[in-house]
Amino acid sequence: MLEKAVNLKSFKSAKVAPTPKDFTELSEEEKEHLKLLGLDENLKREGEYVQVDAIPLLCKRKVEGLEILPVTEALKKYDWISDYYWKAVSSEKDEFTKAVAEDLDNGYFIRVLPNYKLVYPVQTCLYIRTDNIAQRVHNIVIVEEGAELNLITSCSVHPRIGSALHIGISEFYVKKGGKLTFTMIHVWGEKTSVRPRTGIIVEEDGTYISTYVTLFPVKNIQTAPVCRLIGKNAKASFISIIANHPGSYVDIGGEVHLEAEETRTEIISRNVIYGGENIARGRIIAKAPKVKGHLECQGLMLSDEGVMKAIPELDSYFYDVELTHEAAVGKIAQEEVEYLMARGLSEDEAISLIVKGFLTIKIEGIPPALQSQIDKTLELAKLGF
Amino acid sequence: MEKLLEIKDLWVEIEGKEVLKGINLTLPLGQTHVIFGKNGSGKTSLLMTIMGFPVYKIKHGRILFKGEDITELPPYERAKRGIGIMFQRPPTVKGVKLRDILKLCAKENKVKIEELAQAFQFENFLDREVNKGFSGGELKKSELLQLLVQDPDLVLLDEPESGVDVENIQLIGEMIKKLLQKDTPHKPRTKSGLIITHTGFILQYVAADLGYVIMDGEIYCQGNPIEIFEGIQKYGYEGCKKCLKRLSF
Numbered sequence: 001m002l003e004k005a006v007n008l009k010s011f012k013s014a015k016v017a018p019t020p021k022d023f024t025e026l027s028e029e030e031k032e033h034l035k036l037l038g039l040d041e042n043l044k045r046e047g048e049y050v051q052v053d054a055i056p057l058l059c060k061r062k063v064e065g066l067e068i069l070p071v072t073e074a075l076k077k078y079d080w081i082s083d084y085y086w087k088a089v090s091s092e093k094d095e096f097t098k099a100v101a102e103d104l105d106n107g108y109f110i111r112v113l114p115n116y117k118l119v120y121p122v123q124t125c126l127y128i129r130t131d132n133i134a135q136r137v138h139n140i141v142i143v144e145e146g147a148e149l150n151l152i153t154s155c156s157v158h159p160r161i162g163s164a165l166h167i168g169i170s171e172f173y174v175k176k177g178g179k180l181t182f183t184m185i186h187v188w189g190e191k192t193s194v195r196p197r198t199g200i201i202v203e204e205d206g207t208y209i210s211t212y213v214t215l216f217p218v219k220n221i222q223t224a225p226v227c228r229l230i231g232k233n234a235k236a237s238f239i240s241i242i243a244n245h246p247g248s249y250v251d252i253g254g255e256v257h258l259e260a261e262e263t264r265t266e267i268i269s270r271n272v273i274y275g276g277e278n279i280a281r282g283r284i285i286a287k288a289p290k291v292k293g294h295l296e297c298q299g300l301m302l303s304d305e306g307v308m309k310a311i312p313e314l315d316s317y318f319y320d321v322e323l324t325h326e327a328a329v330g331k332i333a334q335e336e337v338e339y340l341m342a343r344g345l346s347e348d349e350a351i352s353l354i355v356k357g358f359l360t361i362k363i364e365g366i367p368p369a370l371q372s373q374i375d376k377t378l379e380l381a382k383l384g385f
Numbered sequence: 386m387e388k389l390l391e392i393k394d395l396w397v398e399i400e401g402k403e404v405l406k407g408i409n410l411t412l413p414l415g416q417t418h419v420i421f422g423k424n425g426s427g428k429t430s431l432l433m434t435i436m437g438f439p440v441y442k443i444k445h446g447r448i449l450f451k452g453e454d455i456t457e458l459p460p461y462e463r464a465k466r467g468i469g470i471m472f473q474r475p476p477t478v479k480g481v482k483l484r485d486i487l488k489l490c491a492k493e494n495k496v497k498i499e500e501l502a503q504a505f506q507f508e509n510f511l512d513r514e515v516n517k518g519f520s521g522g523e524l525k526k527s528e529l530l531q532l533l534v535q536d537p538d539l540v541l542l543d544e545p546e547s548g549v550d551v552e553n554i555q556l557i558g559e560m561i562k563k564l565l566q567k568d569t570p571h572k573p574r575t576k577s578g579l580i581i582t583h584t585g586f587i588l589q590y591v592a593a594d595l596g597y598v599i600m601d602g603e604i605y606c607q608g609n610p611i612e613i614f615e616g617i618q619k620y621g622y623e624g625c626k627k628c629l630k631r632l633s634f
Contacts, residue, residue: 335476338438342472343490343531344464353489357480357514 002249002277004220006193008095011134011165014054014105018130022057029159030129036380037125037154037187038373044120047110052127053135054105065116065147067109071138074109081109084140088171088199088228096167096195100136107137107169110151112178117148121183121369124151126168128192129158134165141170143178143206150367151180155194156187163191163219170198174206176231181209181367185377188218190247196223204231204260210238212252213377215359217245224253224281229263238267238282241359241374246275246305253281253311258291258321265292270359271299273306283313286321295325300332300358302351387414388452389577390435390539395446397434397602404430406602408446412539415574417565419588419610420581422599423622428581429473431599432541435579436470437463450539469537471528473544477517483527484511490535501533505560521548522557529560540564542580546587558590567591585614598625 020026026034039050047068050058056070075081091101108124128135143149157164166188174180188194202208208227227236238254256265267282284293299308312325332354340350356378390412397405404427412418422428434441435448437460448456455463478486487498502508507526516524525545532540542561549557559568566574580587588610596610598617605625606613616624 333476336478338460339472339476339478340486340489341460342436342438342464342470343486343535344461344492345489346461347459350461353481353485354478357478357485360480 002220002247004249006165006195006220008099008134008165011163012132013103014128014130014133014135017053017133019055020052020057026129033156033159034125034127034154036376037156037185038123038152039125039154043123044369045123046118046120047122049108049110049124050127051106051108051125051137053130053133056106059108063118065113066118066122067111067113068122069109071107071109071140072104074140081140084142084171084173086171088173088201089169089197093197097169097197099134100138100167100169103136104138105136107139109140110149111142112144112147112149114144115146118150121150121152121367124153126153126155126166127157128161128164128166131162132164134167137166137168139168139170141172141180141182143174143180145175146177147175148179149181150183150369152183152185152373154185154187157189157192161189161191163193164189165193166195168196170196172198172200172208174200174202174208174234176203177205178203179207183211183374184213185373186212186214186218187216188214188221190217190245191219193219194221194223196225198223198225200225200227200236202227202229202231202234202236204234206231206234208236210236211241211374212239213241213374214250215241215243215377218248218250220249222251224255226255226257227265228257228259229265230259232260233262234260235263236265238265239361240269240271240280241361242269242271242278242280243359244271244273244276244278244306244308248276250276251279251281253283255283255285256293257285257287258293259287261288261290263288263291266294266296268296268361269298270361271297271308272355272359273299273301273303273308275303275305277307277309279309279311281311281313282325283315284323286316286318286323289318289320291318292322293324297325297327298358299329300355301329302332302355388412389414389450390579391449392435393447393449395434395448396444397430398442398444399430399440404441404602405434408602408604410597410604412577412579414577416594417567417578417580417591418595418597419593420579420597420599421583421585421613421617422581423583426599427602428583428599429543430602432470432543432579432581435541436460436468464535464537467538468541469532469535469539470541471525471532471543471545473547475516475524475528478515479517481515482512483515483530486515486531487511487534490531494534494536496534496536498534502530505530505556522550522553525549525557526553526560529557529564532564533560538576540576540578542578544582545580546582546584554586554590558587561587561591565591585617588614598622600625
């Protein structure tokens, strides 16, 4: 029986969790786990933020033009932050936003100053290591005019943890001509519940590219980021790469409001179903003329035990728009398996390669460092049987 | 002469329909044999059965490769033992690059993939999704490149000339010659080939040692491949039927 709902009251506050002083207090197993998620000193990063349970353990800026702070400090430091705090996501949206508004643990504040184009990624990590806590996080990212940021967020739990809840509010602002490439790589546990609540506002000529990767078992995830393209020629891409395992309930959506002329978006999801239930939602709303949107959802069923639902929605309020969607759900083609077997691969190896290929999406505009982290996660997940 | 492949009284069905009816065939080491037959005669079924695809159900008979009975082995075990196949219409494998497959084909073979691809003017295809949007000639080159990397002892070629334009057929012929060691005529060959064709044009580029005609799942005759091909060109496959020189072993 899948558990789709979350009882907030059954979790303790993350603030009661024992606080590690620094990384040396984490076990070798945890350090190795985090390293695989991208917290690797050998990788080039412009800045880093690591939060363990409720506590920021690392917050480091390595280049000019970047501000990176725990959000609680940013709230104290900048009075103008009220222009961004709970402005892309309503604190009244649901019980999870209310829970964070009432009792915030922490989160990251990242701002790239105008015209600074950061070359290497900024890495953040929201890590839960204590049993049965709810981690309540609020993140704010501002990419100022003409600036560029590549952000990787790796969220995970202790490899041996029991139940946990992660609530992450994220508000992203891409100013005129700015570009934010946001890559989320989640490695949760089979007893973890996850409720991200994300709002994005993109101004004229701005670009937002979001890639969400979750390939490991999770108890349940429900999220549906809402993106508003408010300036002419703003663009947004949402890509989800999902492996749905037995016992996992994964409901991932994406909603893009095309509010200005010549805005465009694509929402692409690739879902491999080993079991559990997977819902791939996508909604594009044309609120201005001369806009374009494309929704694409593909599901690969590897078992009769799982459920896959593709729910695309296209809404238009103007005649001069171009909105399209395509969806396909099916099994692996036997001829592809046999083709690879004729080259010397066993059936399992062939299926694994086909699944990996299915989940490999060439993401336009994504920098090589982010792509390599996604590729590495695909390798780690050892897809197939 | 050492027998590389022996097929003994092979009867095969697909979804209850008999497609091969008592095939007998022996392929010695280092030789290339060609099988002629019109569409639907059972040519492709024979190659697919030799490769071991499970939809081809063997009802009776044995397949021996290097003296080992491989009748029950899955395709990858046959590939490991040295059998390789060129598909007539290979599928696209989404997201999988030609380079990925070549690396898998290479296994322990120390092949310089880049150099080999360059030699056959195919280096620009290495990072493309395998077979996606490839033209007829490009599909053949991709298949042959995979086989060159895999380096099998027995090469099964399914209609290697079909869909290939005149400009490319020469190059396809060169690739097949290399695969079958026909580019070094004075050395003793260790590679063998079984080529199926219904047009026979490939014979202009690759010499074969023996030819057969297959019709309605049965082998009707065997002999000099050029003579058989000329006979087919003159009298058609109906002429072969009239000849009624069905082989009995």
